[in-house]
Amino acid sequence: MSIAYLPDLRLHYREDGPKSGPAVVFAHALGLDLTLWDAVLPLLPPGLRLIRYDLRGHGGSDVPTPPYAMGALVRDAERLLDHLAVKDCVFVGLSLGGLVTQGLAVKRLDLVRAMVLSNTAPRIGIATQWHDRIAAVAAQGMEAVAQPTMERWFSRRFRAEGHDAAWRDRLLACPPAGYMGCCAAIAGADFYTPTASLTLPTLVIAGSEDGSTPPDLVRETAGLVRGSEYHLLRGAGHLPPVDQPAAFATLLGTFLDRIGHI
Incomplete structure (x- = not known):
């Protein structure tokens, strides 16, 4: 585990694999790490430089006072990659x-040669729902959103078997200020027009x-995104790396091979 000391923020990150390998960078979902x-x-596949980090307000990263702007989260990623001297990552x-x-892809194509967009969109939900969620957490803490989140994230079968318990605990451990800050960032984010301008793999x-x-x-x-490829994982919920990690890894590995990143 490592810390990137940025001028106004400490970002917690981890690297696996050789530093000389082609870089693949991972950014997690709201409330996790x-x-x-x-x-x-x-x-x-072996030989990759695998970099993952905690978004601001999450995990081992700093928790600035909310609200946050999506531009700040994008800038955090940009500065982390610059700090690690990463170019042309996936x-x-x-x-x-x-x-x-x-x-990040819209802002810094010199850093990103390809994208993997999992369970996401250019705009997620509507602003009022995020502001309602902020209000709920402000009043009652993370417990206010825990059960509804599990129901959105995981299939009924996955929850019935109790596999969601550890992820509920991780959500509950998220700093409320960080969660609320990122809810505000999502509420203000709309990438429909910028994303439609992208042509990268x-x-x-x-x-x-x-x-x-x-x-x-x-x-x-x-x-x-012109030329993108779409895959639906049957039976997976909002977090395929949790409920279908092997299938997710196969899709990612095949994509990396196809674009010549490995």
Whole structure:
């Protein structure tokens, strides 16, 4: 585990694999941290430089006073890659991380040669729902959003078998200020026009049981980027790296091979 000391922020990140390898960077979903990718990374082809980090307000990163702007989250990713001297990476973002991915690709194509957009969209939900969520957490803490989030994230079967318990705990451990700050960033984010201008290689992944970013919304995202490829994971929820890590790793590994990144 490492810390990037940026001028106004400390970002917690981890690197696996050789520093000389082609870089793949991972950005997680709202309320989680870099452990989202734990089950996927060991299944990827060897030789890759695998970089994952905690978004501001999450995990081991600093928790600035909310609200946050999406531009700040994009700038954090940009500065982390500059700090690590990364160029031409494949940037993998899930949900909130997918918004960061789109914003970074629009801003710094010298840093991003390809995108993987998992369970995300150029705009997620509407502003009022995020402001309502902010108000709920401000009044009652993270417990206010825990159960509804599990129901959106995971299939009924996955929850019935108790596999969601550890992820509920991780959500509850998220600093409320960081969660609320990133809710505000999502509320103000709309990348429809910028994302439609992108032409870089893009893999888009959806889960058939996703209650947060349903498959039709994710498919629409794929349609914005010319030449992108879309895959629907049957039975997966909002977090395929959790409930279908092998399938997710296979899709990612095949994409990396196809674009010549490995």
